[in-house]
Amino acid sequence: MTIIVTGGAGFIGSNFIFYMMEKHPEDRIVCLDKLTYAGNLSTLAPVMANPGFRFVRADICDREAVFRLFEEEHPDIVVNFAAESHVDRSIEDPGVFLQTNILGTQTMMDACRKYGIKRYHQVGTDEVYGDLPLDRPDLFFTEKTPLRTSSPYSASKASADLLVQAYHRTFGLPVTISRCSNNYGPYQFPEKLIPLMIANCLNDKPLPVYGEGLNVRDWLYVEDHCRAIDLIIREGKTGEVYNIGGHNEMRNIDIVKLICKELGKPESLITYVTDRKGHDMRYAIDPEKIHSELGWLPETKFADGIVRTIRWYLDNRGWWEKIISGEYQNYYEKMYGNR
Ligand code: NAD
Numbered sequence: 001m002t003i004i005v006t007g008g009a010g011f012i013g014s015n016f017i018f019y020m021m022e023k024h025p026e027d028r029i030v031c032l033d034k035l036t037y038a039g040n041l042s043t044l045a046p047v048m049a050n051p052g053f054r055f056v057r058a059d060i061c062d063r064e065a066v067f068r069l070f071e072e073e074h075p076d077i078v079v080n081f082a083a084e085s086h087v088d089r090s091i092e093d094p095g096v097f098l099q100t101n102i103l104g105t106q107t108m109m110d111a112c113r114k115y116g117i118k119r120y121h122q123v124g125t126d127e128v129y130g131d132l133p134l135d136r137p138d139l140f141f142t143e144k145t146p147l148r149t150s151s152p153y154s155a156s157k158a159s160a161d162l163l164v165q166a167y168h169r170t171f172g173l174p175v176t177i178s179r180c181s182n183n184y185g186p187y188q189f190p191e192k193l194i195p196l197m198i199a200n201c202l203n204d205k206p207l208p209v210y211g212e213g214l215n216v217r218d219w220l221y222v223e224d225h226c227r228a229i230d231l232i233i234r235e236g237k238t239g240e241v242y243n244i245g246g247h248n249e250m251r252n253i254d255i256v257k258l259i260c261k262e263l264g265k266p267e268s269l270i271t272y273v274t275d276r277k278g279h280d281m282r283y284a285i286d287p288e289k290i291h292s293e294l295g296w297l298p299e300t301k302f303a304d305g306i307v308r309t310i311r312w313y314l315d316n317r318g319w320w321e322k323i324i325s326g327e328y329q330n331y332y333e334k335m336y337g338n339r
């Protein structure tokens with residue numbers, strides 16, 4: 001099989017490529033990525049020379065480039081990871097989120113319609129369900145929870161999901177959608193909570209916790225997410241949505257304190273800063289459907305995954321130090337300078 005993986009130079013996409021090339025060495029993987037600030041070609045260095053792998057630099061909104069690639073590769077499956085993914089950036093500048101996340105999804109599906117496809121898989125997010133109150137720990141997001149978005153990012157991802165469902169109903173495109181909770185693990189861009197706190201801790205810089213740090217996220221080790229997507233594209237039913245999460249809810253402040261402890265840094269580095277606008281309180285996935293229908297369960301416990309992740313950032317300083325020493329400096333100053 002030939003699988004096009006868009007956004008494969010980013011965090012989850014690159015982990016997915018590594019997972020797939022190890023698990024299914026008979027498949028051909030074609031990575032399509034624009035290499036935005038979040039894409040990093042050096043991440044893919046270990047697979048670049050593999051004859052079963054091809055990298056193509058292109059924008060998923062570029063119809064000509066996308067259609068040309070389909071003509072060349074005749075893919076069986078497309079997994080669309082490519083997106084603008086950071087909520088804070090979407091609050092600063094929503095436009096590119098609508099462009100890539102919605103219109104890019106349309107372009108990919110139009111190519112699938114024209115050239116034919118066995119499966120188009122849309123990598124979605126639990127943020128499309130909005131948030132849950134802190135005082136109702138009995139509530140969880142199921143696939144039937146209404147979409148109720150808070151940020152331009154989540155609105156763009158929800159729009160994309162609706163478009164994917166429309167292409168299934170109207171054109172019969174064989175689609176699936178997954179909606180996963182917060183991922184953590186190797187190669188996550190240091191603008192996101194866990195790698196940002198690890199990098200700042202290692203550099204003895206303040207740890208900027210939004211609001212009171214009481215917001216809850218449901219953390220999943222990235223490899224568990226990759227395994228779930230692999231199952232869905234092979235065994236999932238077309239037209240269906242699958243929630244992915246491992247019942248691992250943590251308050252932000254507790255994660256930051258845990259990182260301090262693991263790295264032997266003082267909690268006095270923690271600095272409470274102005275809250276994120278529209279900040280979602282709690283995310284919590286009910287993964288019953290993917291468990292009962294496809295037999296998926298997370299394999300990595302948070303206690304092990306977080307230690308493995310911290311160790312990875314310690315062992316791969318070059319990867320993230322290169323990022324935070326470049327253009328990222330301007331971003332950091334803009335977002336955190338006067339916060
Ligand atoms: P990321 O920001 O690390 O990577 C995004 C990748 O997409 C980058 O390589 C970037 O270069 C590429 N890209 C961006 N715009 C593009 C365009 N127009 N054309 C081609 N490539 C483009 O993101 P991530 O955290 O790996 O997330 C991947 C996907 O998973 C996204 O769709 C995101 O919404 C979804 N998701 C993420 C999480 C999470 O916790 N990170 C959880 C659930 C779902």
Ligand code: DAU
Binds near residue numbers: 125182191216
């Ligand atoms: O739930 C899935 C989503 O998880 C994905 O769809 C998104 O692509 C991904 O970025 C992530 O979104 P979050 O907004 O939950 O992740 P982030 O790492 O940006 O923030 C996690 C929590 O930590 C959130 O409550 C905000 C808080 N935070 C974040 C940063 C960057 C801080 O307190 N300080 C920070 O500096």
